[in-house]
Amino acid sequence: MAVKRRRSTGFGLGVAMFAPAALYILLLIALPFSLAFVYAFSDARIGSGGSHFVGLDNFRSILKSPSFLRALQNSFVFTISSQILVLIGSTTLALALKDKFRGRGFVRFLILLPWVAPISLGAIGWKWILDSIYSVINWILVAVHLAKPYDAPMWLGEPKLAMLSVILVHTWRILPFSTVIILAGLTAIPKDIPEAAAVDGAGFWRTLFEITLPMMRPILNVALLFGIIFTFTDMTVVYILTSGGPADKTQVLPSLAFFTGVQGSDLAAGAAISLFLVPLLVVVAYLMLRMAHRAEVV
Amino acid sequence: MPRRGQNRARMGKLGHWLVIVVFTVLLAFPFYWMLITIFKQTGDLYNTDNNPFTFNAAPTLDNLQVLFFETRFVRWLGNTALVGVLVVGITLVLALPAAYALARLTGQWGQRLGIGIFLTYLVPPTLLFIPLSRVVAELGLQDTIWSLVLVYPSFTVPFSIWLLMGFFKSIPKELEDAAMVDGLTRFGAFVKLVVPMSFSGILTVVIFTFTLVTQEFVYALTFISPEANQMLGVGVPTFLVRGDVYFWGSLMGACLIASVPIALVYNLFLDRFIAGFTVGAVK
Numbered sequence: 001m002a003v004k005r006r007r008s009t010g011f012g013l014g015v016a017m018f019a020p021a022a023l024y025i026l027l028l029i030a031l032p033f034s035l036a037f038v039y040a041f042s043d044a045r046i047g048s049g050g051s052h053f054v055g056l057d058n059f060r061s062i063l064k065s066p067s068f069l070r071a072l073q074n075s076f077v078f079t080i081s082s083q084i085l086v087l088i089g090s091t092t093l094a095l096a097l098k099d100k101f102r103g104r105g106f107v108r109f110l111i112l113l114p115w116v117a118p119i120s121l122g123a124i125g126w127k128w129i130l131d132s133i134y135s136v137i138n139w140i141l142v143a144v145h146l147a148k149p150y151d152a153p154m155w156l157g158e159p160k161l162a163m164l165s166v167i168l169v170h171t172w173r174i175l176p177f178s179t180v181i182i183l184a185g186l187t188a189i190p191k192d193i194p195e196a197a198a199v200d201g202a203g204f205w206r207t208l209f210e211i212t213l214p215m216m217r218p219i220l221n222v223a224l225l226f227g228i229i230f231t232f233t234d235m236t237v238v239y240i241l242t243s244g245g246p247a248d249k250t251q252v253l254p255s256l257a258f259f260t261g262v263q264g265s266d267l268a269a270g271a272a273i274s275l276f277l278v279p280l281l282v283v284v285a286y287l288m289l290r291m292a293h294r295a296e297v298v
Numbered sequence: 299m300p301r302r303g304q305n306r307a308r309m310g311k312l313g314h315w316l317v318i319v320v321f322t323v324l325l326a327f328p329f330y331w332m333l334i335t336i337f338k339q340t341g342d343l344y345n346t347d348n349n350p351f352t353f354n355a356a357p358t359l360d361n362l363q364v365l366f367f368e369t370r371f372v373r374w375l376g377n378t379a380l381v382g383v384l385v386v387g388i389t390l391v392l393a394l395p396a397a398y399a400l401a402r403l404t405g406q407w408g409q410r411l412g413i414g415i416f417l418t419y420l421v422p423p424t425l426l427f428i429p430l431s432r433v434v435a436e437l438g439l440q441d442t443i444w445s446l447v448l449v450y451p452s453f454t455v456p457f458s459i460w461l462l463m464g465f466f467k468s469i470p471k472e473l474e475d476a477a478m479v480d481g482l483t484r485f486g487a488f489v490k491l492v493v494p495m496s497f498s499g500i501l502t503v504v505i506f507t508f509t510l511v512t513q514e515f516v517y518a519l520t521f522i523s524p525e526a527n528q529m530l531g532v533g534v535p536t537f538l539v540r541g542d543v544y545f546w547g548s549l550m551g552a553c554l555i556a557s558v559p560i561a562l563v564y565n566l567f568l569d570r571f572i573a574g575f576t577v578g579a580v581k
Binding site: 013016025029033097107111112118119125129133149175180184219222234257270271285289 | 484
């Protein structure tokens, strides 16, 4: 059985070719991932040599800390509200970009900028736009008499507005990504079904809600799951725009983990805070696996 | 009622363009604003009576001059390019054989392991940076770009394996079989036949890896503090700010100069990246 033999020697070669990458992933993802748990149950600090097992002490103290509870809540508020906006916006935009028109390539380049530009630099752009004194938004508001000069909104200085700013910048960042994913999905929907519905007299909105959107559901799920991950685990937008301020009001789990674990030298508490990202990651991973499985079965 | 139908079509067209214009303006505005800010004189920028949309004083290249000659911007560009090239190399060396193994050799396990690998891409830097900072310190790599060369493949390798798996699967098996009948070993067929045939897939991985390296923020911020060793993404927002003084003109120059080339290249390969993200949902 030549075929069988070839397959069995192929297996050995496969393992050898896969091993270096697998080893690297074990050492640089699996190992630090487990170390995060070890630290979270220890009293490790930057600069001190040894560390001891302290059980649930870290979790007990962070669960009592108001800034942690605030960050936990913010993480969900930021993620959920920005992803709702992203979902509505990107579906609308994708439907508008679906058919070819002159200049579509250029429009696509422009709308993609927020996603492909380094996020720390895009966020700095927003920091300038939302500046406390020279904000162009405030200049417009003053020009159309919606705000008074010298009493214009402090976009990053007032807690409510700062939260709104962070949410909108997250939306701005994820929307292009979500749009192109949905666009990819739209090409897979056979054109004749919505067209047939239109011929049958179904209006634009009815076709949209009863035919197009339900058919888009799998791709919307993909866009949403990635959007959730990229937003929930991001600290760059908050770090650049507000550093979590004013007074920890816009802190999220990842940024709090950074300020506690790296700047505050408390590795153990920082690791414990970042572990609160894990449950959501597990849920998203599970949902993705289920989708991948379903795609294979169908 | 042809009139009504016509009206409706016209409204539809108008709505269509309205959506496109509004979204494009909202999404691209910050970059337009960067462009305007770069060429403005300081006095013009910091006068709230001036209309910020026009040049109230002659356009200037001062901000760019400061950026290129009085800051470490060029050095950061160099650091980023160097790390990018090295990480691309490491990623290809690790991901190419692994992806081939999963696509061809390990049978049904290949697909499952492939999805498993893809899921590790979801483990975010903000979960790993604290333990990794300790690992980097233990290895004596703190404050050097080598820490990033070591760590960055952890997010480029998984996605690259996933992308390349798709490419390798699209190459007909018969070609390799024929090459092997002609005396090549399996590994020989991989090196001499499959890799050259996957040129566009490899290019996709190169671009993807390079852009991810330029976009990364968390690890670069955590591992490296000296000004000279910064990457673009961290150097620009941290060292172009002195105390509370933002050099907005130069800052915006740095942001735009770093963003646009990446965006242009990324755009060329967009459809392939998206194919990687959409797993099996698009058929």
